[in-house]
Amino acid sequence: MNSSKHRDPIILRVAIPTPLRRLFDYLPPEEPEAAVSRPGEATATSTYPVGARIRVSFGRRQVIGVIVEHAANSSVPANKLKSAMQLLDRESVFPKSLFSSLLWAASYYQHPVGEVLATALPALLRQGEPLLDSVEFWSATTSIPDATEQLKRAPRQAALLSLIKSEGSITINDLRRKGFDYSLLKQLLARGLVESRQETLDEQFTTSADTTSSHTVSLNRNQEQALAAIGAGDAFDCLLLDGVTGSGKTEVYMRAMEKTLAAGKQCLLLVPEIGLTPQAVARFTERFSCPIVLLHSGLGNRERLLAWREARQGRAGIVIGTRSAVFTPMARPGLIVVDEEHDSSFKQQDGFRYSARDFAIKRAQQEQLPIILGSATPSLESLNNALEARYKHIKLPDRAGTAEPASMQIIGIEKESLDHGFSEAMLMKMEKHLAAGNQVLVFINRRGYAPVLQCQNCAWVAECENCIAQFTVHSRPAGLRCHHCGSSRGLPRQCPQCHSSRLETLGLGTQKLELFLERKFPGTPVLRIDRDSMRAKSSFDDMIRSVESGEPCILVGTQMLAKGHHFTDVTLVAVLDADLGLFSADFRGQEHMAQTIVQVAGRAGRGEKPGEVAIQSRHGSHPTLQNLVCLSYGDFAAQLLQERKQGQMPPFSHLALIQVESNESATAAKFAEQILTQALGIMGREAGLSSDIQLLGPMPAPMEKRAGRYRWHLLLKSHKRGALQGFVAQLSQAVEGMRLPRATRWNLDIDPLELI
Ligand code: ADP
Ligand code: ZN
Ligand code: ZN
8 A cells, every 4th residue: 555655654553442451552544534634734644634534444333532642653463453444634723732631531530531522522522423513503495475365273383483583593502492393493494494505604693782782780898808719810829609598699700701711711610410490501591692692401402502503613602501511612712601500410420420520610610610619518628628728728608688697497207297297387388488478488309199008917118120129109190200210100009028918108398298288288289390291391380480470379390499499589598307317328418418407598588578397306306417407508518518528538539449240249359359359459469559548348329229139349548549549450450350240330430429
């Protein structure tokens, strides 16, 4: 073969989405197209840019990988080295600094780099769709004179068409923002009423007049301080904005965004999975007239790619998204905001187990951006970073505007007999608030009807056979459901063990509470908000509307209630059971309990009326609970930090969790044991390590069986991040070389959030 004289001999080192922690070597593609590069200074490096996608054969498959490096030679023998098949991009898919952050993540999380890069790409790009520097703009076709007749029975289509006509041309993202979806557009397309054209998006959103509308409030002193602390926007700076619910954090984000947009730069706002409510989005669309794209799990692949492109090309001024939106490329990044930074949905719990918050911080460092972490209940990690002055720390201790903080009290229920989980005192409070024309929010951390179905004759309990866990009873639709693996079945009429029909539900879920409260407070609407009721989006929106009407009502719900919603007429928050978190086996149990209670409490009295929070507990005098009520969250968290320090737990030490799962417990245990042997071997070879690294286990996971798989844990702990990282890198290489028993897998979780 006579290679082109322009090209150096070159090996492309390619990341491929496979579980192997390495790159794969290929020769450049043979097809002529690849040689058609910029005339003149065609070097191999510019023809095959790092970060570009490339199609290669891999085993018997064809896969799409990403070029990560160039090398002069390969350890693969020349006669085994294959040529890549086709170069897909002429430029890196990722901006340079984002690409290096992604490589950092692969090494930090010890995750196969091919899978990391695949996670960061929209699905269609993983499948080979062109990167395209253009976006579809839709406009009305000119040839059709009048569509009125055609659309007489399709008012939504007619409304969409008239919007398109009035705007001239519009992107899908713009349409979505105005409440229309892709399917509606396709219907217009099928009628021949609209057409699209591809346009490049090198134009950026226009600044000043186009980006902001007038503000309505003037910032208070703390907010001004926060805004000043964010800096000029061209250097890394991390600000922990530690402000109680309603203290005006969002207002600060928006002012910081205004500054960023005015400088012609883009903003990325990350929100928790359930924080991306229409209410929350509306605040931004009302405030800013620049294009805003939303990235969340509800998007179709096509819509996701379009939104991603608008961000990458710099057309979108603001990108709002959940966890994986942290990987969205931006042409002119200027600011990152992580709202509710403590929220556990920022941590991916399977596959590539990354923390979007931590990655956002790394990214801000790489891209030299300011980043704001906002929360009313910061994570102990972030608080500690602030206390140790790695982050700036601004507190907003008071609610903005006129709203007063809610008062908190504990209702001890040690000796009480409860009516469906309610003490007499709690019911009286509810009655009082409702009679005063206000709304009441009842919080319980369990959805479904009841957590247990039990036979009253032989004490049999309905359990999921895929998990070591009880089935939850659901009433609408009726059946048993496992909240861990999602399996479900009909309600049994008889006990499968003794055939008695005396089956009873024990405990309380949101559905049972809803029914009880409807009977107890006839005439007062009861609205249930949990993952099940959220599923039907339209009914959820109706619900929010009726809450917003301000009429007395009772809201019953889970954690979902604690996020993002702004209920101005709720004056009482009733927490039915604070005890679960108090005695949790997980070392973060108390932190999470406190965060949840403070967040839910933040829903009370957000309007003009003062709010009250009542917490029921069987351990009313428990010091942790007392502290939570008497202290601010900050002081409470400072105490928890002391305990963590004494126990040498994160953030005062670092954890890595190795999990082995198999279809048999013994197989998982044995493989975990072999990993331990490897670990001890490495420690034996490197004397310094054994004093820095602590090995715990192997032990069965607290929930040993889940979704039909048995799981064993090996926990690694160290004071020294660097030592742990180095050790885990060696260990994972070693484990990768081990023979994996049938139906067995292992994975690694750096900085695990939950040890379940
Ligand atoms: P958070 O995000 O901390 O919950 P928000 O930014 O949503 O708080 O503010 C809560 C309410 O207070 C909003 O209605 C907001 O418009 C209002 N607000 C925020 N800052 C001020 C201010 N400086 N003066 C008056 N009202 C404010
Ligand atoms: Zn029975
Ligand atoms: Zn299950």
